[in-house]
Amino acid sequence: MGSVSKRRAIQTARARTCSNSTSFLLTMPGFLDDSNFGALSCKLITVCPNNVHLGKSLPTINANITLFDETTGILKAIISGNEITKWRTAAASVVATKYLTAKKGLRVLAILGAGAQGEIHAVAFQHFFNFEEANSKRLIRIWNHNTLKAEKLVSKLNQLYCGTVFKCFKSNEMCVKEADVIITATFASEPIVQLKWLKKGTHINAVGAGLTHYSELSESIYLASDVYIDYSEGAEAELTGLKELGVEFKGEIGTLVSGGVSPSSVNQITVFQSLGMAVEDCAMARMVYDLYKKQYRNV
Numbered sequence: 001m002g003s004v005s006k007r008r009a010i011q012t013a014r015a016r017t018c019s020n021s022t023s024f025l026l027t028m029p030g031f032l033d034d035s036n037f038g039a040l041s042c043k044l045i046t047v048c049p050n051n052v053h054l055g056k057s058l059p060t061i062n063a064n065i066t067l068f069d070e071t072t073g074i075l076k077a078i079i080s081g082n083e084i085t086k087w088r089t090a091a092a093s094v095v096a097t098k099y100l101t102a103k104k105g106l107r108v109l110a111i112l113g114a115g116a117q118g119e120i121h122a123v124a125f126q127h128f129f130n131f132e133e134a135n136s137k138r139l140i141r142i143w144n145h146n147t148l149k150a151e152k153l154v155s156k157l158n159q160l161y162c163g164t165v166f167k168c169f170k171s172n173e174m175c176v177k178e179a180d181v182i183i184t185a186t187f188a189s190e191p192i193v194q195l196k197w198l199k200k201g202t203h204i205n206a207v208g209a210g211l212t213h214y215s216e217l218s219e220s221i222y223l224a225s226d227v228y229i230d231y232s233e234g235a236e237a238e239l240t241g242l243k244e245l246g247v248e249f250k251g252e253i254g255t256l257v258s259g260g261v262s263p264s265s266v267n268q269i270t271v272f273q274s275l276g277m278a279v280e281d282c283a284m285a286r287m288v289y290d291l292y293k294k295q296y297r298n299v
């Protein structure tokens, strides 16, 4: 994120190719200029929300990353990108939350969405933060529009992470009530969070992005919030609806991290509108490639 804001990373606005009314392919080229973490890569990722209805347990998001030699341009590897996409997206939300809640006490975390991103965010946030509701152990709330899916995820997480209690909520409104941090990670095309449900100073990581784009939060939330983004070029290209609404972006998270933008006041509602960055995939692909070489080829 810091490299992006210091312009040591190149990622042109990604291309979006629709294959039908709900599905699309994103082409995400990126170059990160760093001898330890840098790489030249292109992630190809399909987003097919209807896969859930095919009954074959197919992921809705499927990614592969092509990694190239920066000097010769020769293809070095094609790396499966599903796990990378999950982890790097949750990592970006962790960083945004760390910097946007630095002066706030965090008690209540609400996650809306119990799919791949909902799950990885729960895992990452229980690891990095200490959400603790009054008179309770560490607690993370989870809601999904299909409650059964949230119940299954909650039961799985409660078995895996005994230091935290995961609790299923049937109502999205009750789930976000009094929340200090909210994560939205769904394909909702209509808002699932309303401004009047939020308390002062709430921070929201808005992760979901369907074809009708960035629609999980009500317009009034965007208008009332300080909205941060991951990269300006992507935001200009993809968040046209928010721009037309009159939303001014406060800045990139990378700029906030390096002190180039002053943080919002504690009572201000903040939104990190996560688009996803090609260079995050680039850095992860390089790391995976280096580990593979070390472990299996001893180089």
Ligand SMILES: NC(=O)C1=CN([C@@H]2O[C@H](COP(=O)(O)OP(=O)(O)OC[C@H]3O[C@@H](n4cnc5c(N)ncnc54)[C@H](OP(=O)(O)O)[C@@H]3O)[C@@H](O)[C@H]2O)C=CC1
Residues within 6 Å of the ligand: 047, 049, 052, 059, 060, 061, 085, 089, 113, 114, 115, 116, 117, 118, 144, 145, 146, 149, 185, 186, 187, 188, 189, 192, 206, 207, 208, 209, 210, 274, 275, 276, 277
């Ligand atoms: N910002 C970024 O970098 C990234 C963003 N994403 C976005 O994050 C979102 C989640 O992705 P992922 O977890 O991989 O996908 P999954 O298919 O694994 O999960 C999607 C979740 O959204 C729920 N959902 C589907 N339709 C609706 C609806 N109309 N209203 C409310 N909830 C709904 C699903 O519930 P059910 O299955 O019960 O219908 C499920 O819990 C997507 O929008 C995706 O595009 C993904 C990767 C990176």
Ligand SMILES: O=C(O)C1=NCCCC1
Residues within 6 Å of the ligand: 026, 045, 047, 061, 085, 209, 275, 276, 277
């Ligand atoms: O950056 C990504 O990866 C994605 N962004 C939005 C849609 C799904 C994948």
